[in-house]
Amino acid sequence: MSDPIEFYFDFTSPYGYLMSEKIDELAAKFGRKVKWRPILLGVVFKATGAQPLAQVPLKGEYSKRDFARSARFLGVPYAMPAIFPIATQNTARAYYWLHDRDCARAWVFAHAAYRGYFVEGRDINDIAVILDLAQKVGAGDTAELQAALGSPELKDRLRTEVDAALAKGVCGSPYVIIDNEPFLGADRLPQIEKWLESGGF
Amino acid sequence: MSDPIEFYFDFTSPYGYLMSEKIDELAAKFGRKVKWRPILLGVVFKATGAQPLAQVPLKGEYSKRDFARSARFLGVPYAMPAIFPIATQNTARAYYWLHDRDCARAWVFAHAAYRGYFVEGRDINDIAVILDLAQKVGAGDTAELQAALGSPELKDRLRTEVDAALAKGVCGSPYVIIDNEPFLGADRLPQIEKWLESGGF
Numbered sequence: 267m268s269d270p271i272e273f274y275f276d277f278t279s280p281y282g283y284l285m286s287e288k289i290d291e292l293a294a295k296f297g298r299k300v301k302w303r304p305i306l307l308g309v310v311f312k313a314t315g316a317q318p319l320a321q322v323p324l325k326g327e328y329s330k331r332d333f334a335r336s337a338r339f340l341g342v343p344y345a346m347p348a349i350f351p352i353a354t355q356n357t358a359r360a361y362y363w364l365h366d367r368d369c370a371r372a373w374v375f376a377h378a379a380y381r382g383y384f385v386e387g388r389d390i391n392d393i394a395v396i397l398d399l400a401q402k403v404g405a406g407d408t409a410e411l412q413a414a415l416g417s418p419e420l421k422d423r424l425r426t427e428v429d430a431a432l433a434k435g436v437c438g439s440p441y442v443i444i445d446n447e448p449f450l451g452a453d454r455l456p457q458i459e460k461w462l463e464s465g466g467f
Numbered sequence: 468m469s470d471p472i473e474f475y476f477d478f479t480s481p482y483g484y485l486m487s488e489k490i491d492e493l494a495a496k497f498g499r500k501v502k503w504r505p506i507l508l509g510v511v512f513k514a515t516g517a518q519p520l521a522q523v524p525l526k527g528e529y530s531k532r533d534f535a536r537s538a539r540f541l542g543v544p545y546a547m548p549a550i551f552p553i554a555t556q557n558t559a560r561a562y563y564w565l566h567d568r569d570c571a572r573a574w575v576f577a578h579a580a581y582r583g584y585f586v587e588g589r590d591i592n593d594i595a596v597i598l599d600l601a602q603k604v605g606a607g608d609t610a611e612l613q614a615a616l617g618s619p620e621l622k623d624r625l626r627t628e629v630d631a632a633l634a635k636g637v638c639g640s641p642y643v644i645i646d647n648e649p650f651l652g653a654d655r656l657p658q659i660e661k662w663l664e665s666g667g668f
Contacts, residue, residue, distance in 0.1 A: 310525075314523050314524050314526050315523060315524065316523065316526070323515050323516065324511075324633070324636055324637075324638035325515050325638040325639065325651075328636060328638055328651055331649070335668075336658070338668055339657070339658050339661060432525070435525055435529060437524075437525035438526065448532070451654070453652070453654035453655070454654070456540070456657065457536065460540060467536075467540065
């Protein structure tokens with residue numbers, strides 16, 4: 267059995283969202299599972315010196331156009347959120363809290379959060395929105411999650427994940443690692459497919 | 468007759484080189500011509516605040532791997548030049564000088580320069596190398612080109628082209644414009660193909 271594919275993403279990353287709608291099906295085609303790992307681009311950008319794409323002169327305007335066109339190209343529903351980018355530390359923490367209890371439910375939550383932001387335009391870092399999403403994906407009583415979101419343990423959990431991602435070379439979102447081979451960007455999907463098909467090229 | 472596709476690139480851009488090996492054939496499939504426009508990424512980066520990719524922490528290492536893998540993916544010969552990136556203002560000026568005399572020859576020169584750098588590892592900004600390339604593509608007596616390379620007129624010519632590109636929103640290399648629709652990066656080739664096929668999507 268091959269190792270799972272690692273999929274690093276920030277919940278505010280449009281290209282991460284596009285990858286989230288494609289990677290599992292693609293992996294399954296080749297008998298592979300996917301390990302979802304939300305990270306914080308803000309921390310990554312401190313390491314790389316990059317700015318959020320939408321704020322870069324010239325490139326920002328281009329990017330907004332490219333987000334929507336790339337979604338159409340891939341057949342993924344997409345609506346540019348009115349507030350973009352947003353902080354996502356609460357969303358990512360909720361993911362890991364759910365993950366430690368039921369990883370399948372965390373995966374459903376991640377999908378719901380991504381679609382909540384990039385289709386419905388909800389502020390998915392807002393605690394009330396997170397609890398609503400968690401309840402809808404069957405997390406039951408969310409009081410425990412609400413308490414956990416403010417805890418130092420869960421903050422540390424996310425920090426550890428982001429540090430581990432940086433140590434692996436993660437330099438953007440989405441960042442996919444297949445058997446030590448890294449792929450940055452939703453536009454690397456064709457290369458990912460070829461890699462899975464042929465075991466490298 | 469449709470307008471030509473505009474193809475903006477810097478001679479030191481690996482993804483620009485990959486595009487240069489693909490765009491004409493793709494355009495021809497849909498009865499379109501391509502207007503090649505070398506620019507200077509250094510000037511673009513001043514406008515966008517970006518750094519040369521290879522010098523960005525984490526992303527630099529990833530990029531070098533991705534350049535070579537993307538070339539293999541596209542079936543384009545590629546060898547990472549020992550000195551990278553390089554200045555390319557002389558190469559770009561030579562292109563425009565040739566272009567104003569014989570645009571077909573300038574196109575052959577551009578291909579030869581790109582391959583000279585990304586296959587043979589030659590310093591294509593070096594005047595002696597430029598004159599050698601120009602002679603090989605049939606530019607005849609290159610003394611006139613050599614004199615022109617130091618002239619304020621040719622410097623102005625390139626500056627005007629780069630300014631015009633910036634005014635069009637060019638924010639990287641390669642940057643392709645098809646009927647006002649911009650595409651950044653060699654990884655947009657599948658979208659470019661779909662766009663040409665369907666007249667937009």
